[in-house]
Amino acid sequence: MFSDDEVERYARHLVLREVGGPGQARIRRARVLIVGVGGLGSPTALYLAAAGIGKLGLVDDDAVSLSNLQRQILFRTKDVGRPKVDAGAEALKALNSGVQIESHPIRITPANAMELIAGYDIVADGSDNFATRFLLNDACFFARKVLVSAAVTEFEGQLATYKGYEPAYPCYRCLFPAPPSPGTIANCSETGVLGAAAGVMGSLQALEVLKEAAGLGTGLSGKILTYKALGAEFRTARLAKDPACALCGTAPTITGLSGQG
Numbered sequence: 333m334f335s336d337d338e339v340e341r342y343a344r345h346l347v348l349r350e351v352g353g354p355g356q357a358r359i360r361r362a363r364v365l366i367v368g369v370g371g372l373g374s375p376t377a378l379y380l381a382a383a384g385i386g387k388l389g390l391v392d393d394d395a396v397s398l399s400n401l402q403r404q405i406l407f408r409t410k411d412v413g414r415p416k417v418d419a420g421a422e423a424l425k426a427l428n429s430g431v432q433i434e435s436h437p438i439r440i441t442p443a444n445a446m447e448l449i450a451g452y453d454i455v456a457d458g459s460d461n462f463a464t465r466f467l468l469n470d471a472c473f474f475a476r477k478v479l480v481s482a483a484v485t486e487f488e489g490q491l492a493t494y495k496g497y498e499p500a501y502p503c504y505r506c507l508f509p510a511p512p513s514p515g516t517i518a519n520c521s522e523t524g525v526l527g528a529a530a531g532v533m534g535s536l537q538a539l540e541v542l543k544e545a546a547g548l549g550t551g552l553s554g555k556i557l558t559y560k561a562l563g564a565e566f567r568t569a570r571l572a573k574d575p576a577c578a579l580c581g582t583a584p585t586i587t588g589l590s591g592q593g
């Protein structure tokens with residue numbers, strides 16, 4: 333079931349009792365969509381491609397800029413000016429040609445979100461804006477897809493897995509009912525971000541995606557992990573489902589993606 337090359341490439345996974353052949357086969361079958369190929373999406377994509385994920389989708393409508401290279405480790409200086417999904421797909425193919433890469437050089441919108449995520453099992457949110465975060469949360473809820481959501485700013489990061497379609501687990505709106513008004517929260521181009529902090533959160537995101545794909549350990553559903561780089565502190569807190577949530581609560585008022593974006 334694995335070629336000789338695969339047995340050698342994934343040898344350090346195959347010897348792990350908790351992964352082994354069956355776990356690696358589940359990883360190979362998994363289809364993961366990465367939204368935002370930036371400081372978070374770069375390490376997430378690299379680790380998932382290295383791990384042998386079956387299909388990786390990349391969604392980003394941006395081009396590589398010089399100021400990206402401080403943290404977006406998927407790219408090289410020669411890539412400046414190229415579409416991120418093109419440079420990214422090339423780098424990932426060079427790392428592991430056994431992974432199927434699908435490039436989506438577009439911005440995710442309420443009109444295309446359901447179609448975009450339909451071909452994947454797990455969505456990794458590494459986007460840099462609230463409109464996309466809420467849109468992905470709602471789309472993954474309706475499509476019953478696992479959403480592993482990472483965020484980073486300055487020296488701090490957050491990570492959670494949302495399965496609001498399950499009765500026991502919250503969605504992102506259980507934590508934040510609605511997006512903040514535009515302009516009230518600065519993005520990383522305004523506040524800055526330590527590149528390696530984005531690397532920590534993206535690596536953790538890849539790890540949680542692999543756990544979901546291979547059925548390993550205890551995931552971050554119903555929990556939120558925060559990392560404060562300056563104090564070198566990790567904390568995990570419980571995240572309860574909000575019965576009054578407009579999306580996944582007992583009397584939902586959000587019943588589709590229209591009216592967003």
Ligand SMILES: [Zn+2]
Nearest residue numbers: 503506577580
């Ligand atoms: Zn909810």
